[in-house]
Amino acid sequence: xxxxxxxxxxxxxxxxxxxxxxxxxxxxxxxxxxxxxxxxxxxxxxxxxxxxxxxxxxxxxxxxxxxxxxxxxxxxxxxxxxxxxxxxxxxxxxxxxxxxxxxxxxxxxxxxxxxxxxxxxxxxxxxxxxxxxxxxxxxxxxxxxxxxxxxxxxxxxxxxxxxxxxxxxxxxxxxxxxxxxxxxxxxxxxxxxxxxxxxxxxxxxxxx
Ligand SMILES: Nc1ncnc2c1ncn2[C@@H]1O[C@H](COP(=O)(O)OP(=O)(O)O)[C@@H](O)[C@H]1O
Ligand SMILES: [Mg+2]
Numbered sequence: 001x002x003x004x005x006x007x008x009x010x011x012x013x014x015x016x017x018x019x020x021x022x023x024x025x026x027x028x029x030x031x032x033x034x035x036x037x038x039x040x041x042x043x044x045x046x047x048x049x050x051x052x053x054x055x056x057x058x059x060x061x062x063x064x065x066x067x068x069x070x071x072x073x074x075x076x077x078x079x080x081x082x083x084x085x086x087x088x089x090x091x092x093x094x095x096x097x098x099x100x101x102x103x104x105x106x107x108x109x110x111x112x113x114x115x116x117x118x119x120x121x122x123x124x125x126x127x128x129x130x131x132x133x134x135x136x137x138x139x140x141x142x143x144x145x146x147x148x149x150x151x152x153x154x155x156x157x158x159x160x161x162x163x164x165x166x167x168x169x170x171x172x173x174x175x176x177x178x179x180x181x182x183x184x185x186x187x188x189x190x191x192x193x194x195x196x197x198x199x200x201x202x203x204x205x206x207x208x
Pocket of ligand 2: 105106118
C-alpha cells in the first residue's frame with residue numbers, strides 16, 4: 001500500500017505544498033516567480049523524493065489569517081483594490097494573470113491585508129473572468145441589499161484602476177456561472193441556492 005502523503009505541511013512560519021503533477025507545480029511556481037502584490041513570499045521550491053515517490057514542493061511564508069469570507073467585517077473595497085493591484089501587475093492588451101480558482105479559501109485576510117494563494121489553475125485571461133467568478137460566491141452568500149452593497153464597493157474600487165468591458169463581462173459571467181455551478185454540483189451535492197441567488201445574478205449581469 002502506498003502511504004498517504006499530505007499535500008500541505010504547515011509549520012509555524014512556513015507552508016509547504018506538495019505536488020505529484022508537474023504541470024500544476026509549474027503553473028503555481030510561475031506565479032510566485034513573478035512576485036505579484038498580495039501573494040505570500042516564496043521561500044523555496046524544487047523537486048524531492050518522499051517514500052520513493054517523486055514530488056515537487058513550494059514553500060511559502062505562512063499567512064497568519066483566514067479565508068476572508070469567514071471574517072464578516074472584511075472590506076469589499078479593499079479586496080477590490082487588492083485584486084486590481086494583482087491584475088494590474090501583469091495587465092497587457094486587455095488580459096492579465098487571472099487566479100481563476102478564487103474561492104474564498106484561496107483568499108486569506110490577515111489583519112487588513114489580503115493574500116491570494118493556490119495558483120495551480122491560474123492563466124492569462126480577461127480580468128472579467130476572475131471578477132465574475134469571485135462575485136458568484138457572494139451571490140450565494142448575501143441577501144440582495146447586502147450583495148449589491150458589497151459587490152458595488154468591490155467593483156467601484158476595482159474600476160478606479162482597471163475599467164471593465166461590458167461585452168467581455170457578459171461573456172465571462174456566463175462562463176463563470178457554468179464553471180461555478182459545475183463545481184458546486186461536483187463537490188457539494190447538497191448545495192442549495194441562496195434565496196436571493198437569481199436576483200443577485202440578474203443584478204450582476206446588468207451592472208457593467
Ligand atoms: N501561505 C499560506 N499561508 C497560510 N495558509 C495557507 C498558505 N497556503 C495554503 N494555506 C492553507 O491551506 C489551504 C490549502 O492550500 P491551497 O494552496 O489552497 O491548496 P489546495 O490546492 O489543496 O486547495 C488553504 O486554503 C489555506 O487555508
Ligand atoms: Mg485551495
